[in-house]
Amino acid sequence: MNQLEIVALEILDRITDGFFSVDTNWNFTYINSEATRLLFRNREDLLGKNIWYEFPEAVHLEFYEQYNKAVNDQVPVTFSSFFPPLDTWFEVRAYPSANGLSVYFLDVTTEKKSASEKQQHYKSLFEQNPDAVFSFDLEGNYLSVNSAMKRLLGYTEKEFLQSSYLPLVEEAELQRTRSHYEKAAAGYTQNYETKALHKDGRVVHVSVTNIPIIVDHEVVGVYGIAKDITDQKATELQLIKSEKLSAVGQLSASIAHEIRNPLTALKGFLQIMRSSAPSKEMSYYEIMADEIARIEQITGELLMAAKPQVQHFHYENLTDILHDVTKLLNSQALINRVNIHVNTEAIPLVYCVAHQLKQVFINLIKNAIESMPSGGDIHVFIGNSQNGQVYLKIMDQGCGIPEDLLQNIGIPFYTTKQKGTGLGMMTSFKIIESHGGRMEISSKEEEGTMVTITLPVHFVE
Ligand code: ADP
Ligand code: MG
Numbered sequence: 001m002n003q004l005e006i007v008a009l010e011i012l013d014r015i016t017d018g019f020f021s022v023d024t025n026w027n028f029t030y031i032n033s034e035a036t037r038l039l040f041r042n043r044e045d046l047l048g049k050n051i052w053y054e055f056p057e058a059v060h061l062e063f064y065e066q067y068n069k070a071v072n073d074q075v076p077v078t079f080s081s082f083f084p085p086l087d088t089w090f091e092v093r094a095y096p097s098a099n100g101l102s103v104y105f106l107d108v109t110t111e112k113k114s115a116s117e118k119q120q121h122y123k124s125l126f127e128q129n130p131d132a133v134f135s136f137d138l139e140g141n142y143l144s145v146n147s148a149m150k151r152l153l154g155y156t157e158k159e160f161l162q163s164s165y166l167p168l169v170e171e172a173e174l175q176r177t178r179s180h181y182e183k184a185a186a187g188y189t190q191n192y193e194t195k196a197l198h199k200d201g202r203v204v205h206v207s208v209t210n211i212p213i214i215v216d217h218e219v220v221g222v223y224g225i226a227k228d229i230t231d232q233k234a235t236e237l238q239l240i241k242s243e244k245l246s247a248v249g250q251l252s253a254s255i256a257h258e259i260r261n262p263l264t265a266l267k268g269f270l271q272i273m274r275s276s277a278p279s280k281e282m283s284y285y286e287i288m289a290d291e292i293a294r295i296e297q298i299t300g301e302l303l304m305a306a307k308p309q310v311q312h313f314h315y316e317n318l319t320d321i322l323h324d325v326t327k328l329l330n331s332q333a334l335i336n337r338v339n340i341h342v343n344t345e346a347i348p349l350v351y352c353v354a355h356q357l358k359q360v361f362i363n364l365i366k367n368a369i370e371s372m373p374s375g376g377d378i379h380v381f382i383g384n385s386q387n388g389q390v391y392l393k394i395m396d397q398g399c400g401i402p403e404d405l406l407q408n409i410g411i412p413f414y415t416t417k418q419k420g421t422g423l424g425m426m427t428s429f430k431i432i433e434s435h436g437g438r439m440e441i442s443s444k445e446e447e448g449t450m451v452t453i454t455l456p457v458h459f460v461e
Contacts, residue, residue, distance in 0.1 A: 154199035337375030371398025
């Protein structure tokens with residue numbers, strides 16, 4: 001060993017890294033003090049011994065692979081790896097030479113543990129989050145999704161990771177959603193609402209936040225957080241509808257009331273004039289009488305809807321009420337070549353206001369007749385439903401209601417008829433609701449409509 005080599009070894013002994021070298025047969029040729037400390041071994045015990053014989057566990061770990069790579073390819077390697085026998089994380093740099101391999105290493109256990117703890121903190125925030133959390137690359141392909149996201153849209157993690165967000169957004173929302181996404185990918189956080197598609201085809205209203213993922217001052221992807229707001233949206237719609245209803249209620253109560261009295265006078269005088277009118281003017285009087293009847297109908301419906309009239313609840317026979325109504329409407333039905341078929345099961349008496357339910361049945365059967373301008377059949381069923389409730393179904397073979405207009409049915413003044421009032425369904429909804437029941441409409445365009453009412457037998461608040 002020459003002078004220079006001795007100096008070099010002294011330096012190596014004093015450096016703060018662990019250092020050792022092995023020859024081409026993997027036998028230790030040098031170990032510095034720090035290395036003996038880190039490895040808990042004496043220098044004398046290791047010198048001249050084979051590294052894989054002394055540290056057999058390392059053969060199955062990254063150490064073996066990396067050192068061999070360095071030697072075989074004659075390239076330096078750096079890596080960090082956990083060494084279980086010493087419960088230690090090592091950060092290693094190894095340099096090959098013609099004489100073998102020189103290895104520098106540090107104990108980085110503390111840093112690693114705190115980094116991994118931090119990582120686990122973040123992982124919990126991601127995985128345990130009740131909101132759907134996910135990340136994308138810059139093209140919008142999914143990189144990760146948490147459990148809430150899988151529940152939200154019904155896909156497996158694998159299915160997400162093979163897809164971008166585009167096919168999961170409702171067609172009509174696609175352009176807007178994409179523009180938000182692109183802004184996020186350009187570095188600007190976005191908050192917006194959109195409609196996503198569940199695997200089963202359902203539309204899910206979501207409120208989304210898109211956040212750029214920034215690494216070394218550069219956007220490398222986008223984080224997403226989504227909340228299901230489908231129920232909230234439905235409630236909002238319901239609220240708007242009921243607000244309209246009560247506004248209309250107040251307005252119509254006063255208007256209808258004001259119109260009723262003058263109308264009675266007009267009607268009376270018209271009748272007198274008509275009795276002495278020349279026959280060529282007869283048709284005018286008829287038109288006037290018709291129009292007055294129509295105004296009466298409208299104000300009647302408005303009052304019914306608006307005024308909380310004194311309600312006399314009694315136990316009544318629904319089947320009898322229905323038969324009264326069909327008798328009343330039969331002539332109108334026949335004129336329109338419509339047949340009304342009634343099918344009833346024996347049901348208990350129902351606690352209700354008879355004349356109100358009568359009004360509902362009239363409204364519904366009239367609508368059914370009017371939906372079939374060239375005739376057809378109406379089927380009415382009465383029967384027992386679950387939980388001791390009773391149901392009444394009215395089915396027609398009429399024009400049906402387009403799906404996107406279904407939500408309008410029951411909104412005051414919503415009508416598709418030239419002479420319609422758009423009040424019948426609203427009144428019916430209100431009456432059924434005040435009886436503690438439910439009314440549901442299902443319809444198919446060009447095929448027909450089915451209205452189903454379920455009522456409790458005894459009133460429940
Ligand atoms: P109106 O009958 O005066 O139009 P309604 O409140 O009774 O008012 O009905 C509102 C609207 O609902 C109707 O104009 C019609 O478009 C639709 N509708 C109700 N019932 C039916 C039905 N059985 N078939 C088709 N459309 C219906
Ligand atoms: Mg109607």
